[in-house]
Amino acid sequence: MELEEMQQAWANLSQRVEKQDILTTHLVEQTARQRYHARLNSIKYSELAGTFVCYAAAGYVSVHLTRIEGFWMQVLAVLTIVVLLILPILSLASVRAVRGVNISVATYVETIQTFARQKIRFQRLQKINVLLGLVLLFVSLPVLASIQGKDLTQIPYLWTVLVPVGAAVFLAFAYWVLRSYNKILTDMESLLTDIEK
Amino acid sequence: MDLHQQFTRVIQENKGLIFKVSAMYTNSADDRNDLQQEIVYQLWKSYESFKQESKLSTWMYRVALNTAIAYLNQTKRRVSTIPLELDTDRFVESYDKTEEEQIQQLYAQIQSLHLLDRGIILLFLEGKKYEEIAVIVGITPSNVGTRISRIKEKLRTQLVKQPA
Numbered sequence: 001m002e003l004e005e006m007q008q009a010w011a012n013l014s015q016r017v018e019k020q021d022i023l024t025t026h027l028v029e030q031t032a033r034q035r036y037h038a039r040l041n042s043i044k045y046s047e048l049a050g051t052f053v054c055y056a057a058a059g060y061v062s063v064h065l066t067r068i069e070g071f072w073m074q075v076l077a078v079l080t081i082v083v084l085l086i087l088p089i090l091s092l093a094s095v096r097a098v099r100g101v102n103i104s105v106a107t108y109v110e111t112i113q114t115f116a117r118q119k120i121r122f123q124r125l126q127k128i129n130v131l132l133g134l135v136l137l138f139v140s141l142p143v144l145a146s147i148q149g150k151d152l153t154q155i156p157y158l159w160t161v162l163v164p165v166g167a168a169v170f171l172a173f174a175y176w177v178l179r180s181y182n183k184i185l186t187d188m189e190s191l192l193t194d195i196e197k
Numbered sequence: 198m199d200l201h202q203q204f205t206r207v208i209q210e211n212k213g214l215i216f217k218v219s220a221m222y223t224n225s226a227d228d229r230n231d232l233q234q235e236i237v238y239q240l241w242k243s244y245e246s247f248k249q250e251s252k253l254s255t256w257m258y259r260v261a262l263n264t265a266i267a268y269l270n271q272t273k274r275r276v277s278t279i280p281l282e283l284d285t286d287r288f289v290e291s292y293d294k295t296e297e298e299q300i301q302q303l304y305a306q307i308q309s310l311h312l313l314d315r316g317i318i319l320l321f322l323e324g325k326k327y328e329e330i331a332v333i334v335g336i337t338p339s340n341v342g343t344r345i346s347r348i349k350e351k352l353r354t355q356l357v358k359q360p361a
Contacts, residue, residue, distance in 0.1 A: 001302050003349050009303040010322040012296050017213040023233060028208045031234055032201050032241045103263040104243030104256065107335025108316045111263040115312075191311050 051088035058084035061140075064147040077143045083136045090125050090132075109195060116188040116195075123181040123188075130174045137170055138163075204244050208237055211257055214323070218258070221307055221319055222265035232268050239264045251332065258325075258333045262316050306352060314348050321345055 001009070058081045068077050103111070141163070145152050152158060208215070219232040240260050247256055307315055313334070320330045327338040334341070 001299070001306055001352065003352060005299070006303055006306065006318075006352070007322060009296075009299040013217065013300050013303070014213055016300075017216045020216070022216055023208055023212040023237065025205055025209065027234070028205045028237055029201060031237045032204055103239050103267065104246070104260050106259075106263055108259065108262045108266075108333055109313065109335035111266045112312050112316075115266045115269070187311075191313065194311065195313055 050091060054084045054088045061143060061147070067149075068143065068146045070146075073142065073146050076139050077146075080136065080140045080143050083132050083139065087129060087132055087136070090129050093125065113192065113195060116192050119188045120185055123185045126181055127178060130177060134167075134170060134174065137166060200245065204241055207244075207253065207257075208240070211254070214254070214257055215261055217323070218261040218265055218319065220304070221315060222269055232265060235268055236261045236264045252329070255329055255333055258320065258323075262319075262333070266312065306355065309355065310348065310351070314344065314351075317341060317344050318348055 061077055061081050061084070065074065065077055068074050106114075142152055145155070155162070215233050215236050216229075219229045219236065223229045223232050240257065243256075243260065247253075307318055310318060316334060317330060320333060325333075327341045330341045331338040336344075
């Protein structure tokens, strides 16, 4: 479709839209009278649930810290707590919407630039999250076993099946996630480059 | 007329603008409706502080486009999107298959453009002058002209790649 044809199709669309019963007076009034809960910048339940799970796990390990024997095992436990505390902070920081942009004053280019930069930041933070998740997988295993008084060597097929399968599944998932992140990163970087031309 | 009534009238007079911007940045009727309401909310939030230093439509396009970008970020939509499904049932009276296909193709082509070009072409199709597009977008009028020529070229290339 050439631009001239697009203009014709757009004119048709505009005519149709005018005939539609959209944005009724009632809906607009409700929105204006603050009976509408803005979705932008709101925290999602999934984010809160993830944060709760991580902090609950960090609390669990902290409470049982004294039961963990051995210096290196305690170091691993502290590392687990640190990772569990950092993960939600990184996630929450990375999913925040376009902040610092005054929607009624900023130009479209300014908003896109902020959007693209935040998207890039988000993708990078998510990569760190994936890496931290992998660290957590290996670090928390001996810590949890120690808290429950279990000897890792006594768990059947732990090193031969469970850990390799767990790691393989995690890495496959991480590969899939990161591949899509890399595409978004490239798109955003090329968008920024194009804007600055 | 109080502020609420004034605002409602402004929205009613410009509902097409809000619908079209919402449709260009979403992939489903549900998302489009959400974005429409979000735009109305953002417009209302800054309505009182709108000092008429710019044209009403300039301000409305700016808020609508910026909200669409913020919404895109919030909902983690991919930047390149699939063609939008139109509510054909809402157009029963004036249903025309060829016209419908043309509009679908129009959506697909606009959505294949990157965010900046998408905003520019939307304003161009709305019949905005280069100067007003420049004010809304935040680039110079000559840059608007250059970009529109480039978009034309891009659309032609798409046409060669995907013959109808």
